[in-house]
Amino acid sequence: MEYTSDISNRLKRLEGQIxxxxxxxxxxxxxxxxVTxxxxxxxxxxxxxxxIVAKNLQACIVEAAEExxxxEDAIQEAVNLIVKSR
Structure with a gap:
């Protein structure tokens, strides 16, 4: 998966907030x-x-369709990542 500048910018903003x-x-x-x-x-x-999970899932679904x-495996993996991160 390619990380976009949008993701980098978000992380830089979070770094500044911290x-x-x-x-x-x-x-x-x-x-x-x-605390706020x-x-x-x-x-x-x-x-x-x-x-990040959404972009990865999108790429995995496109790749699966092309092949x-x-x-279903990609979708389940994305769900597991979201659940684990909470």
Whole structure:
């Protein structure tokens, strides 16, 4: 699977958010604010995981169709990845 610039950009934003959380902790910001930002990071990670799994699944289904194979294994693998990441 080829990782797109969209995925890289998402991860760079998440990296920046994590640095921001570390700064908040160093500045002794309120716990509620830190947890709110960590929840935003977690949501961003979950969306990125979903995007990666979806793009991989799409590629696997196309490849299976081109080779005359059933795509069920690829679908099950994608489901397992999503379930495992939660």
């Amino acid at each position: 640095r921001g959380v570390l700064n908040m902790m160093e500045e002794d910001k309120h716990c509620k604010d830190v 930002q960590l929840s935003a990071v977690r949501s961003g990670i979950d969306r990125t995981i979903g995007l 005359g194979r059933d795509a």
